[in-house]
Amino acid sequence: MKKEVAIGIDIGGTNTVIGVVDRAGNLLAEASTPTLTNTDVKNYLDVLSAKINETVFELDEEVEVMGIGVGAPSSNYYTGEIVGASNLGWGDVVPFVELLRQYYDYPAIVLTNDANSAAVGEMMYGGAKGMKNFIMLTLGTGVGSGIVINSELVLGHDGFAGELGHVITERNGRECGCGRNGCLETYASATGICRTVSELNANTKIPSELRKVPSGQFTSKMVYDAAVKGDELALEAFERTGEMLGRAIADFVAFSSPEAVFLFGGLAQAGDYIFKPTQKHMEENMCFLYSNKVQLLPSELDGAKIAVLGASAVVWKELEQIEQ
Structure with missing residues (x-):
């Protein structure tokens, strides 16, 4: 039976970190790619999706990806948009989830900010369990x-x-x-x-x-x-x-x-x-x-990993709501 995993993505001004995380909060793999700022966001998504696919493919065990959680500045969970993130240079309003769904059809693709994802990560994996x-x-x-x-x-x-x-x-x-x-x-x-x-x-x-x-x-x-x-x-x-x-x-x-x-x-x-x-x-x-x-x-979460852990945790939370 394949292990269910979520992809956690932390978009920073310089680099984007990708993590493959199971339901218990174990980080199975991690990778990074430059955040291509001041360019067409689709160029960035081409590079990002290739890195995600490579990271999942190179895992030592078979997994089933249940969704992608993205932590990004100035993000809106409801609309799936990144709004007014001037340091990214992709435009005033970026329909990030809509664009990401052109690459993946996972049950849950979610966008949120880093503090909200950290809170969900603490609830799913850390001291707030x-x-x-x-x-x-x-x-x-x-x-x-x-x-x-x-x-x-x-x-x-x-x-x-x-x-x-x-x-x-x-x-x-x-x-x-x-x-x-x-x-x-x-x-x-x-x-x-x-x-x-x-x-x-x-x-x-x-x-x-x-x-x-x-x-x-x-x-x-x-x-x-x-x-x-x-x-x-x-x-x-x-x-x-x-x-x-x-x-x-x-x-x-x-x-x-x-x-x-x-x-x-x-x-x-x-x-x-x-x-x-x-x-x-x-x-x-x-x-x-x-x-x-x-x-x-x-916080009981690993400080160096909290961004991708939190982003992945949002996927499990989203799946709970879909299943209700």
């Missing part, structure tokens, strides 16, 4: 989020629900790439903590080795390494970042009453340096109805 209500926050260059309520991903009427990184946490605060000011991702992301270090450098006299780094050249890894050494300014930056994130999570909890909030991404890899202040400020700002009821947890 068995949970019906949880929130996934991805703390990378920005802040992404996937919200699951009653085992269903929250998508909203237009497919773009759940952008918790763009909830305003500081009125008239930092300028955000979305055009507003004070969004959570300007504080609780890898870039946000670097901005916090710059502000602390300018407005305090806290001693720090980070003062030797030219302004604008900080990385979150530098801040973490300094914190591990006990650097006071780095520790204060994590405290302030945890405060902003914890306060925001307390508000998110009031919205959906999750069993857990999972943190994933570069900033989450700082471990206790980000988790402890976030937990503290989350509970300090929590409505009494939810106090000490919500777990704050790290």
Whole structure:
């Protein structure tokens, strides 16, 4: 009997990663191909489909491909379109699923964004297995989020629900790439903590080795390494970042009453340096109805593989809905 597998695809600005994943979340094969930007998307799909076929063909066992899940920026699950992804250069509105169906007729071909696919991946393969209500926050260059309520991903009427990184946490605060000011991702992301270090450098006299780094050249890894050494300014930056994130999570909890909030991404890899202040400020700002009821947890998915794992998990979720 052939093993059922899903193809998970993560479209990045430079490379596209392809993974063949079984129902248990085992990554059977992985490959990559350049993301051909600023060209006709059909040229890219020709190359992508060839790489998918090659990867499946070279497997050591016979498999049955049940579907393809694609994680891409600015994607809409409902329409199957990539909308306004300027870094890809394929046009304002790309009917990606419709075009991909010209190459494959699998039961499920699904498009979603990386945070939503990460949430489904956590539910299917990771720490949220068995949970019906949880929130996934991805703390990378920005802040992404996937919200699951009653085992269903929250998508909203237009497919773009759940952008918790763009909830305003500081009125008239930092300028955000979305055009507003004070969004959570300007504080609780890898870039946000670097901005916090710059502000602390300018407005305090806290001693720090980070003062030797030219302004604008900080990385979150530098801040973490300094914190591990006990650097006071780095520790204060994590405290302030945890405060902003914890306060925001307390508000998110009031919205959906999750069993857990999972943190994933570069900033989450700082471990206790980000988790402890976030937990503290989350509970300090929590409505009494939810106090000490919500777990704050790290993702259990392999960080290097989460994109393709999450994209593949969306296929199994889609098949469940088709079968109902």
